[in-house]
Amino acid sequence: MSNVSFGMVRVDPSYMQPNILMQYTQKTGAWDLLPERKPDVRLGTTDLVAYQRSLRVSTQAQVGQSMWSRLPSASIVPSYDQMKTYRVACRSQYQLFDEDAARNSGYSLVDANRLSAHQGIAQTMRNLLLYGFDASNNEGLLNSPNSNRHNLPPDSHATTGYNAYDNGELFQFLLNEIAIIKSGMMMIGVPLRFTILAPQRFISKLSYGGIVQLTSYQRTGAGSATITEAIKDVTMRAGGDEVIFSVDDTLIGQGAGGTDAIVIAVPELRINPAQIAFDTNIFATLTPNQQAVNTMLCDMAAPMEVVSPTPDGGTTTIYTIRSTPGWCLRGQGATILSAAF
Secondary structure (H helix, E strand, O other): OOOOOOOOOOOOOOOOOOOOOOOOOOOOOHHHHOHHHOOEEOOOOOOOEEEEEEEEEEOOOOOOOOOOOOOOOOEEEEEEEEEEOEEEEEEEEEOOOHHHHHHHOOOOHHHHHHHHHHHHHHHHHHHHHHHOOOHHHOOOHHHOOOOEEEEOOOOOOOOOEHHHOOHHHHHHHHHHHHHHHHHHOOOOOOOOEEEEEEOHHHHHHHHHHOEOOOOOOOOOOOOOOEHHHHHHHHHHHHHOOEEEEEEOHHHOOOOHHHOEEEEEEOOEOOOOOOOOOOOOOHHHHOOOOOOEOEEOEEOOOOOEEEEEEOOOOOEEEEEEEEEOOOEEOOHHHEEEEEEEO
């Protein structure tokens, strides 16, 4: 890690601003695709593969006015899936007088190195979450083989790019995508949390430029409500759903044919306990039940820091964490939408 210091010639008398103009980087909303909005700390530091067990059931029952001598039985079939884990690491290193030089520039070199290393690891883990390390191994949420994959169709004016797309039709299209996920997971009537992750320019279209027409959204405030406001209102009133709109510009160009990718997903299921005598989904209450739709496992909540002296009077710090890529456990709970700008 390089630590660049410089000298400065200035006029005296003069005034130096106490605050430093820091470089800003986009704060990703990709973590909103996970339960509790963060990776799940479950791995051991040396675990090379994570496994997920599953059970499938096929039920049968005989019907008749008298008892049969030969009766059918349920079939319970266990299976499992797996995902590799990867160690993510980086280093900071500085010499004896680098701290003094940084202090002359008004900042702490130790804190700057630590924060930049943590930011680099966070960005790498974001890439693992969305794209994985090896796409051929179905790593990353965008490479899940069982997710829904749709393209944004042309609107009634033959517009294909979402920047000029009809606001009312885009509103209706996104509502329909949410309904497809809910029905595919058999969760109509059950309140869920949805995350729509997209580039800033798509979320900007929904939040600022997309006023829904009166003909598409009949509600108090219609004609002034944006697409995001209309979606949140309708989904909350219709099914008690919460919809979160999050941004990540690395999705630009990641859709089919170089279009932008938009991820619409339910991070976790909600399985209600059996409340009726004849519950046709009672098998789902068997425990332990994995309710996550998307997951990402790691071995600790924050990167480990290993500080060591160097022979030439310097200090080196290694930052490291072990993590799986993003892992879509229930493909019907996520949609990868490809949309041209």
